[in-house]
Amino acid sequence: MDFTPDAFTPDAFTPDDAVALYDEMYRWDGANVPSDRFFDLLVHDADSVLDIGCGTGMMLHQARDAGHTGRLVGLDPDLPSLRRARRRTDIEWVEGVAVDSARWQDEFALATMASNAFQCLVTDEDLRASLAAIHGALRPGGRFAFETRNPAARAWEGWIPSAVQTIAGGGWDLRQWHEVESVIDDTVTFTETTARPDGTVLDVGRTTLRFLGETELDTFLTHAGFAVELRQGDWEGGPVTDTSRSIVTVAVKR
Template identity: 60%
Template sequence: MLSDAGAAELYDLLNPWDAGLYPADAFYDGLVMTAGAVLDVGCGTGGMLHHARERGHPGRLVGMDPDRAALARARRRTDIEWVEGVAAEAAWDREFDLVTMVSHAFQCLVGDDELRASLTAIRAALRDGGLFAFETRHPRARAWEDWNPANASEVVDASGRTLRIAHRVESVRGDVVTFTTTTSGPDGAVLRVDRSTLRFLDVPALRTFLAEAGLAVEAQYGDWRRGPVTGDSREIVTLARRA
């Protein structure tokens, strides 16, 4: 079996933070490096904040996540604050210039009540005029249609094993998609099965939830080069300010 700690290590192998390779990482790096105090909600193993500190970010960096194993890896750096919890539990009051939710973490906010409570807490954590930056997959792109075993990926772990990671969609109900991620060993034996549920909100719905929370949309992009959102966009990248 693959432990929670092993899964967190595997996540870093599959998703290294690299602004030179990934336009999304470069986009967020630009925002983080110009902000005095940053809160990353759903920080996972902390790759973005680790990179910012390594690049010389001099201000306050805080990462928040409910996954203890991921936070254990994040805490390899002790010059960053790490907090266990979910967005709705954030209790900061006007302490950050920038709040981020990267790597589609925003889509983990599934229910309306959870989403509203999370946005209220995020707004409270921002200073006046502070920026909330996040991205969601554009529902029109129907990304989940590619989440099937035929598109499985492979990665070599720290012990030299070649692991296979495959997704399978269980259900699509309205704008909510539930799927499993199966990790298998070199012999095909199943090591771990994780179930995830994500919400795919469109532009009008995102704007409505943000406005209700007192967050004014400053810009929305359909790609990481700040192009417009179109029917062909795969992403909805949103920048919203505390009103």
């Protein structure tokens, strides 16, 4: 469903509007956004790609637009996101969480979890089972590429209600802010509020993310049968430091 700015009442801001807003805010742009370019290059070089937590499917849409002729599969549990992804029918779209990657065996050259989707794997059990399933879905020598926010950089400390983001233009005029509800060990639960310019709240979403450090992350990867092939703390190849915002990983199926 397309966004209709004049129709906004709290009840009328639908989940479809929320995912359309996500696309507007985080438009996939490999030409200008280094993180998008990082994934685009890997996807370009892989003849079969499983994008886990694909959301609205922007990365795979872009890959097809750029002429990718191989197999592209997007997996996500969020139906409004998948509805938007499915506007393109020359890509396979599957409803499910990362652990559902177990439905494929030795099929993909590349698996991705872009835009910190990896942090949606919160419990040790889900991390272990999801990584095992992703490992199984890859061909021998296949790669798993993802980033996760570096806990040392404490990104959640900037998720405060006074840090209001304005989304204006292209038919949009909205405000969005975040508020942390709890930080328990390495798990952060926060809300994302979307409102009209006058403060009328349209939507409040709640998310829990895990912030794994490098050592613990690598323990999970090793146990799942992956070897870390590339590790960097930014999108230009710099090392992971205490101020790096991200831990970027390409892991290979051993």
